[in-house]
Amino acid sequence: xxxxxxxxxxxxxxxxxxxxxxxxxxxxxxxPHLAAVLVGNDGxxxxxxxSKVRSCEYVGFDSTLIRLEEDITEDALLAQxxxxxxxxxxxxxxxxxxxxxxxxxxxILLAIDPKKDVDGFHPANFGRMALELDAFIPATPFGIMxxxxxxKVPTSGKHCVVVGRSHIVGRPISILMSQKGPAGNxxxxxxxxxxxxxxxLTRQADIIVMALGIPEYLTADMVKEGAAIIDVGITRVPxxxxxxxxxxxxxVAFDEVAQKSSFITPVPGGVGPMTIAMLLxxxxxxxxxxxx
Amino acid sequence: xxxxxxxxxxxxxxxxxxxxxxxxxxxxxxxPHLAAVLVGNDGxxxxxxxSKVRSCEYVGFDSTLIRLEEDITEDALLAQxxxxxxxxxxxxxxxxxxxxxxxxxxxILLAIDPKKDVDGFHPANFGRMALELDAFIPATPFGIMxxxxxxKVPTSGKHCVVVGRSHIVGRPISILMSQKGPAGNxxxxxxxxxxxxxxxLTRQADIIVMALGIPEYLTADMVKEGAAIIDVGITRVPxxxxxxxxxxxxxVAFDEVAQKSSFITPVPGGVGPMTIAMLLxxxxxxxxxxxx
Numbered sequence: 001x002x003x004x005x006x007x008x009x010x011x012x013x014x015x016x017x018x019x020x021x022x023x024x025x026x027x028x029x030x031x032p033h034l035a036a037v038l039v040g041n042d043g044x045x046x047x048x049x050x051s052k053v054r055s056c057e058y059v060g061f062d063s064t065l066i067r068l069e070e071d072i073t074e075d076a077l078l079a080q081x082x083x084x085x086x087x088x089x090x091x092x093x094x095x096x097x098x099x100x101x102x103x104x105x106x107x108i109l110l111a112i113d114p115k116k117d118v119d120g121f122h123p124a125n126f127g128r129m130a131l132e133l134d135a136f137i138p139a140t141p142f143g144i145m146x147x148x149x150x151x152k153v154p155t156s157g158k159h160c161v162v163v164g165r166s167h168i169v170g171r172p173i174s175i176l177m178s179q180k181g182p183a184g185n186x187x188x189x190x191x192x193x194x195x196x197x198x199x200x201l202t203r204q205a206d207i208i209v210m211a212l213g214i215p216e217y218l219t220a221d222m223v224k225e226g227a228a229i230i231d232v233g234i235t236r237v238p239x240x241x242x243x244x245x246x247x248x249x250x251x252v253a254f255d256e257v258a259q260k261s262s263f264i265t266p267v268p269g270g271v272g273p274m275t276i277a278m279l280l281x282x283x284x285x286x287x288x289x290x291x292x
Numbered sequence: 293x294x295x296x297x298x299x300x301x302x303x304x305x306x307x308x309x310x311x312x313x314x315x316x317x318x319x320x321x322x323x324p325h326l327a328a329v330l331v332g333n334d335g336x337x338x339x340x341x342x343s344k345v346r347s348c349e350y351v352g353f354d355s356t357l358i359r360l361e362e363d364i365t366e367d368a369l370l371a372q373x374x375x376x377x378x379x380x381x382x383x384x385x386x387x388x389x390x391x392x393x394x395x396x397x398x399x400i401l402l403a404i405d406p407k408k409d410v411d412g413f414h415p416a417n418f419g420r421m422a423l424e425l426d427a428f429i430p431a432t433p434f435g436i437m438x439x440x441x442x443x444k445v446p447t448s449g450k451h452c453v454v455v456g457r458s459h460i461v462g463r464p465i466s467i468l469m470s471q472k473g474p475a476g477n478x479x480x481x482x483x484x485x486x487x488x489x490x491x492x493l494t495r496q497a498d499i500i501v502m503a504l505g506i507p508e509y510l511t512a513d514m515v516k517e518g519a520a521i522i523d524v525g526i527t528r529v530p531x532x533x534x535x536x537x538x539x540x541x542x543x544v545a546f547d548e549v550a551q552k553s554s555f556i557t558p559v560p561g562g563v564g565p566m567t568i569a570m571l572l573x574x575x576x577x578x579x580x581x582x583x584x
Contacts, residue, residue, distance in 0.1 A: 106425075122419070123416060123418075123419030123420040123422070123423050123425060124415060124416045124419055125419065126418070126419035126422050126423055127414070127415030127416055127417065127418035127419030127420070127422070128415040128419070130415070130418050130419070130422060130459070130463060131415050131418055131459050132459075133398075133415060156486055157486045157487060157488040158488070159488075159493075165470055165471070167422070167423050167424075171422060171467070174482075175463070178457055178482050178484070179457070185484075185486040187481060187482065187483050187484070187486075187487040187488070187493070188481065188482055189479060189480065189481040189482075190466075190470050190479065190480055190481075191479050192470070192477075192479070194448055194449045194477040194479075195449060195479040196449040196450070196451075196479070201451075201479070
């Protein structure tokens with residue numbers, strides 16, 4: 001059994017980006033520039049955004065953090081988006097979610113210029129990805145594809161069951177793994193809450209991607225010997241014996257499933273750590289597409 | 293066994309549209325207006341476009357046929373596209389494919405304003421469909437969804453195997469049937485040329501959508517008793533005993549598969565006739581979204 005180490009892979013990707021950036025610097029090119037918009041003072045959001053900004057600095061990108069008041073109007077936020085769209089010094093930007101309840105998240109995301117949408121949440125990017133054009137792929141599926149490719153998990157002709165049909169994980173990963181190309185050419189089934197006989201399906205799968213959000217849902221009896229397991233679930237489960245009062249659990253009962261699997265991502269330390277690396281990768285792509 | 297009659301269903305949809313249009317007329321509203329761009333003199337394309345224009349007239353739409361010379365430059369065609377994008381009297385338009393070889397088809401399709409892209413080929417429409425926003429759905433998958441819905445083919449929780457991963461049929465129908473909503477909530481598998489053990493998969497399927505383009509590929513031994521069968525294949529097979537010198541064959545060995553199936557689309561007369569009705573439906577939607 002091989003553990004797909006997201007922390008290590010994420011670090012490798014960051015180092016690769018760092019090298020590319022230093023080459024760009026040597027050629028006198030402008031550095032890739034990412035901006036992050038943070039509305040309000042949510043603690044978790046602050047942590048995420050802070051971590052993204054520090055990662056930019058680490059690889060040598062320019063970064064800008066734009067903090068806006070919790071009570072900003074939707075129109076004022078849209079005006080800010082318009083400014084960012086027009087800012088030629090900026091290759092990409094993200095709007096940290098969730099937004100305050102008085103703001104229509106969909107409206108904001110649709111206002112982002114798809115060419116700067118390095119989160120890959122805009123429908124124009126989703127469509128370009130599905131139609132196999134250059135596109136920003138959302139960080140989680142992009143990260144999974146990198147893990148599959150770098151660990152050489154066999155996918156071509158294999159049966160992959162994706163459990164979950166969300167817009168940012170289940171749906172895009174199912175499309176990517178079914179397309180031609182690295183970590184692709186799989187026969188992909190999308191299962192979800194309405195699926196009958198899920199265990200019957202997962203027991204046939206060569207690869208299982210769990211993106212359901214139910215802790216330890218996938219148990220050993222649902223898995224074929226030698227399957228590859230990708231666990232996207234991250235749920236805080238209350239646990240009083242733990243100093244934080246909770247533990248992080250994936251959608252996979254790790255210990256029992258690991259024994260039957262060929263490859264498996266741990267939680268934490270699997271898919272999760274890949275996301276910031278993929279955001280950086282998208283920002284670098286935005287810069288490169290801008291140049292060409 | 294129930295035959296899904298595309299000709300009859302298509303006529304029903306046209307009659308429904310005709311009623312809506314006459315109500316719009318009674319309210320003094322401008323009629324939906326579709327334009328078709330035809331480059332060159334290809335016989336088949338002329339026939340298709342002619343049929344689209346006549347269908348517009350039948351339901352009471354305004355229609356415009358724009359015929360351009362075979363040797364038009366790409367720039368001149370792009371200028372024409374720009375004019376159509378800006379024409380406020382126009383709700384939607386299509387560019388009949390294929391285009392002459394000296395013109396980059398992708399470039400032309402990307403230039404169409406997604407709001408007028410009633411063929412649903414623009415990535416912005418594909419993305420909006422996948423992310424469950426209002427979108428123009430390409431005619432073939434849209435037509436299949438209508439057949440499933442109107443004939444009340446059970447889909448929720450059922451296992452559907454789509455054979456073929458094309459951008460305009462296999463991929464979109466797999467997404468639509470897997471989403472919530474009418475004819476949705478299926479567990480969908482996308483199979484393709486690289487799939488191992490296809491027959492093993494199709495034998496498990498409650499619904500099979502064949503979009504491979506190989507005549508009579510799906511045989512009775514590949515089908516479970518009681519499955520619903522959607523055949524998107526349309527291939528001309530040479531046949532000297534036929535006055536035209538060919539016969540039209542679907543991807544399904546109809547006679548033997550029909551005996552085992554609960555529902556089945558014939559070829560011709562199944563999915564094919566639905567496409568023009570769905571183009572009209574998209575044009576009506578374009579008009580309605582323009583009004584609101």
